[in-house]
Each structure stands twice: as structure tokens, then as C-alpha cells.
Amino acid sequence: MAVKAEIMDKLWARMSERGDFPMLSQALRTTVSAMSDNDLDFTSLVQVVLSDFGLTQKVLRLANSAMYVAFGGNITTVTRALMVLGMDAVGHLVVGLKLVDHFHHSAPRRIDAKLELNRTLLSGAVARQITERTDLRSAEEAVVCTLMRQIGKLLVAFYLEHEWDQLRRKAAADNISDSHACAALLGVTFDEIGMEAADRWRLPETIRAGMQASDPEAPPDENVPKHVRWLQAVTNYSTEVADALTAQHVEASGRESLLVDIANRYSDALSTDAATLASMSLALASEEGGDSVMREISELQANADAIARAGISAEARIGASLEDLRSLPSKNALAPVLALASEAVLAGLGLSRAVVFVRLADNEFQARLGLGAGVEAMLPKLHFSADFKPDVFHLAITNPVGIFIENAHDPRIDARLPRWYKETLGEAQAFVLLPVKSDASTVALVYGDWTHPQHVRKIAPSEMSALNELTRELSRFFSSANWKEVELI
Numbered sequence: 454m455a456v457k458a459e460i461m462d463k464l465w466a467r468m469s470e471r472g473d474f475p476m477l478s479q480a481l482r483t484t485v486s487a488m489s490d491n492d493l494d495f496t497s498l499v500q501v502v503l504s505d506f507g508l509t510q511k512v513l514r515l516a517n518s519a520m521y522v523a524f525g526g527n528i529t530t531v532t533r534a535l536m537v538l539g540m541d542a543v544g545h546l547v548v549g550l551k552l553v554d555h556f557h558h559s560a561p562r563r564i565d566a567k568l569e570l571n572r573t574l575l576s577g578a579v580a581r582q583i584t585e586r587t588d589l590r591s592a593e594e595a596v597v598c599t600l601m602r603q604i605g606k607l608l609v610a611f612y613l614e615h616e617w618d619q620l621r622r623k624a625a626a627d628n629i630s631d632s633h634a635c636a637a638l639l640g641v642t643f644d645e646i647g648m649e650a651a652d653r654w655r656l657p658e659t660i661r662a663g664m665q666a667s668d669p670e671a672p673p674d675e676n677v678p679k680h681v682r683w684l685q686a687v688t689n690y691s692t693e694v695a696d697a698l699t700a701q702h703v704e705a706s707g708r709e710s711l712l713v714d715i716a717n718r719y720s721d722a723l724s725t726d727a728a729t730l731a732s733m734s735l736a737l738a739s740e741e742g743g744d745s746v747m748r749e750i751s752e753l754q755a756n757a758d759a760i761a762r763a764g765i766s767a768e769a770r771i772g773a774s775l776e777d778l779r780s781l782p783s784k785n786a787l788a789p790v791l792a793l794a795s796e797a798v799l800a801g802l803g804l805s806r807a808v809v810f811v812r813l814a815d816n817e818f819q820a821r822l823g824l825g826a827g828v829e830a831m832l833p834k835l836h837f838s839a840d841f842k843p844d845v846f847h848l849a850i851t852n853p854v855g856i857f858i859e860n861a862h863d864p865r866i867d868a869r870l871p872r873w874y875k876e877t878l879g880e881a882q883a884f885v886l887l888p889v890k891s892d893a894s895t896v897a898l899v900y901g902d903w904t905h906p907q908h909v910r911k912i913a914p915s916e917m918s919a920l921n922e923l924t925r926e927l928s929r930f931f932s933s934a935n936w937k938e939v940e941l942i
Contacts, residue, residue, distance in 0.1 A: 457641045460616075461649055467612045477555045480504075481548055481654040488544035489657070495535055495789045496822050499796060501547055502531045503824060508550055512543055515589075529773045530800065532793035538589060545593035548656070549577065552600050556607055565621065566610040568699070573603040576695035580687050582733060583723065591680075595687040598663035601656070602688045605646030609635065664688055669722040686722035690715065694734050709735060767801040771919040774801075778926045790930045791822050791897075794923055798901050799824050802885070802912065805904040806878070808835060811897045816840070818850070818898060834877050839895075844871045849886035850895040854921045856886045857912045861902075878902060883909040887924045889931070896931045899924060 469475060480501055487498040502508050509531060516534035517527065528534050535543050556570050580599040584592040610617045616639060624634035636642045644666060651661045662677070663684030673682060697703075697711040716730035723730065774797030781790065791809045799807040806825030810818040820835030841847055845866070849856050858866055861881050870879075878884075881902035889897035903909045912920075 457645070460639050460641050461646070464608060464613055464646065465653075468608070477551060478654060480551050481656070484544050484547045484551070485655050485657065488540055495532060495540075495792045496824070498535065498540065498544060498547070499531050499792050500824060500829065502543070503796070503799075504826075505551075505554070507554070508547065511550060512538075512546065515546065527773055528777075529770050530777070530793055530796045532789055532796050533774070533777045536789060536793075542589040542593050545590065545597050549593065549597045549600055552597075552604070553577070556611060566617070569603075569607055569610045572695050572699050573600060573607060575698060576600070576603060576691045579691040579694045579734075579737065582737070583690070583725070583730070584687060591683075594659065594663070595684055597656075598660055598684045598688045599691045601647055601651055601660060601664040602644075602666075602692055603647075604650050605643035605648075606631065606635075608646055608650065609639075609643065659684070669719045682722070686719060690719040690723060690730075693719075694737070697734075698737060767803075767916050768913075768919050770801040771797050771916070771923055773797075775919070775923050775926055778923070781930075783929045785930060787930055788822070790927065792824075794927055795822060795824055795899060795901075797923065798885075798887070798899060798920065802901060802916070803903075803908060803910065804885075804901040805881075805908065807899070807901040808832075808878075809897060809899055810835070810837075812839060812895065818846075831877050834873065837871060837873060842871065843869065845869045845886065846871060846874070846898070850888055850898055852888060853890070855888070855917055855924070857917065858884050858886075859909070859911065880904050882906050885912060885920070887920055889924045889927045891928045891931045896928065899927075 483497055484501050487495075487501070502512055512531055512534050513528060516537050528537060553574065556573075576599050577596050580596045581592065584595045587595075609620075620631060620634040620638045623629075623638055624631050627634070629637075632643050647664065648661065651664065659681060662681045665685060665688075667682070667685040667689055669686055669689065677685075693715045694712065697708060697715060700708065700711070703711070712734040713727075713731045716727045716734060720727035720730060774793055777793060778790065791811075795807040795809050798804065804825070806823065806828050808820050808824075808828060809822040811821045812818050816839045818837050818839060820832045823829055823832050823835075837846055839850065845856065845858065848869075860866065861870070861883055878900075881904055884900060884902035887899040887901075888895045889899065
């Protein structure tokens, strides 16, 4: 146990030395926390997705795919995608892509380490292929389990280079697997390292169970839930197929024999005809199938797609979100509604940050939702009284339409900026304030800004008109039934 603890501490210390690993851990924990929140914390998950341009495009592409287009039409916001696809499906997608993206960008030059990453990507592609006819949540969950099954090996290959080289030499000299060499040399298995990572990232119990090794031909353990047994079957099948496809010095006939054998052993566990499984595996081994897998790997890298290249205009993006709002009932929970509206403003105008202030019972406007770098930590400090003061925020809450401040550092504007604003959001170069009216009262205020001078753009009259229409539509969600929720979001 002492040897195991020592190697684990060394591994995590090495990972912490690399600046990007703590960011991966935080992103995974935030994602899992949002997925497990009974109050459906849309904002946290939206923030994780929006912080990564490629990930945003992947989520939007999935939401607009043929399978789901009937539910939402042209989906342009992550918030709406969450409503259509579900928190669990998007959450699992985020976890999988974050894992892949981390190792992709931190890949060392060593060919053997890159090979392990490619084998992991291939196993994920196999898992996605054999689960494509299941529901999206289960499919993405199975992919995450499959990727996590490989994570221990990847961590050693990427972060313990010396030990990795030693165990590779031992495996070759003793004619044993890398896994057995790792256990013999380091006193800990790849699977144990992977489970440690899953624990530290606080991944759900279902993922931790689904990533474990299992024997497809053993009698089913009735104490293990059926869904978990299925996840284990997908994970282990995908891993074995990827290993067979990437095995070196194996003739085509020998590879085919391996794939057929794997299909026969997993047929019952996957409830799929062995011939069908074998043909799918053989297609992956073919040149045409290989191209398909590589396209899937490219998808996992989440590069910008046609949505980004299309250059959707601000007015069109805001208009699409307006239609999304109109499709929702007035009693819809406020949190996702406000997230959808603020994301539309943020993305449509290319803002750095967006904040929604909500008027509470004590006549105080309090920030309840924020998107953009560093905003979440500011929220407790972002509040102001509705009582009149001669500043731009009170002008905005008494104004019937939005206000655009093109130069926040103009002396005349600076004199009308409250102290709390200068101490928190003061780096803004320009900003927009959009009041949300209910009857004759302002019930909320949407704020958005640009923090970089080169990103500031004028808001055209047609765009401001679209923004005002968006906030008018927001007003109907501030019914008496929703006011209690305002205190909670």
C-alpha cells in the first residue's frame, strides 16, 4: 500500500506541475456538479461549454443533427441545446470531450504516447458506433466509461515518462502486457490509477462502475444493475476491438479472426447479433471504415464547424433565441430562461461578459446569473438599490428600451458610473443595459460588456430592436409563480 500511495502521490504531483491539468480537473468537477444538481444548474454547465469554442460548436452541432432537429429547429444557443438534449447527455459529452481535448493538446512528441492516445480515441469511436441506436444519454455515458477505462494508462504515458519507458521495456523483455508490467514495476495497475482519477474528479458512481473490467462470458452478477453491466460490456468490447485494430505485426487474416472472436464473446452481453458486431469491427479495419473512424476522431477534437463558418448575424441569433423563448410556457423555470436570453446576447454581440440582475422583494437588484470569464465569482458583489440615484443603471431601469454605452471611459459617462460598478466591472470598454418590464415596473436588467477595445462594436438599430423584443418576451416569465424561484437561482 505504501508503494501504491507513493506512486499515486508522485503522479498527481507531476500532473499538478503542468498548468493545464488543474483546469481539466476543475472543468470536470463543475460539469459533474451541474449534472447532479437537483435544481438543474443550467448556468454552470453553459459556462463550461461556452468557455471552449470547439466544445460549443460540438454541442450545437449535435442539437441540430437530424435526430434532434424536430425538437428544436435551428438551435443557436447552448442553453437551448441543453433543453433539447438534456443535462445528462450534454454533461457526458462535455466530460468526454474535455478528457480527449486535454490529452490532445498536451501530447508529448514520443510516438508511443501518441499511439496510446490514438488507441483511446479509437475505442471511444467504437463505443459510439455500437451505441448509436440507443438514447443519447446512454450513448454518451458509454463513451465516457470507455475513455475512462484507458485513463490510467494515458496518465502514466503522459506524466511518468521514465516509469512508462521502464514498464514498456519490461513488457517486451518478459513478453507480458503493459498492464501486467505496470503492476509488477509500480505496484499499482492502470485500472487502479484510472479509478483514483475518477474519484478525484468526483465522477458519478455509474461511470466508475461502468469503466471497470468484466468478463462477458461469466454468469451475470444480479447485484450489479443491468445498465451498469451493459456499460461494462460496451467499455470492454470497445477496448478489445481498439487493441485488435492497433495490434502490431498482425496479418489481416489474424486481425479478422481476433475481431470475430471478440464479437462472439460479447454478443450476448451487448444484445447484438455476433455477425453484426463482427461486420462493424471489420468495417473499422477496412480503409473506408478507417476513414470513418478518423472523421469521428476529428469530431471528438471539436474543431469549428459550419455553424461558426456561416457567420450567423447578431440579429438572426437573437431572433432565433426569441423564437425559443416564445415556444416555452410562461411557467417555465426562470434559470434556463434567463440563461438562454443572456447567452443569446453574449454570443450575438460578441460580448466578453453578460449578467442578469433581478429585482428582489427588498427593492434590491441582485445579480443572479453571469456568463463570461471571472463573472461567477463577482456575482455576490453585483447589486444595487432600486431607489433613485443619478447613474446609468437607474437611468436604464426607468427607461422603456435598452441603452448602449459606446465608451465607458468617456468622462461624462464615467461620472455616472456607480462605485460598486467601477470596483467590479470597471474594466469594461463599452456596455449595453436592457431592462425587463412587467406592467409598469422593471423586474430585471440584462447587462453585457466588452472588456477589450478591439472587440467593441456598434449596436445597429435593427439589433437593438431585436434585443428590446427579446427582453419584452422575457417579462412574461416573471409571474408570481416564478418569484420564489428568483430567490434561488
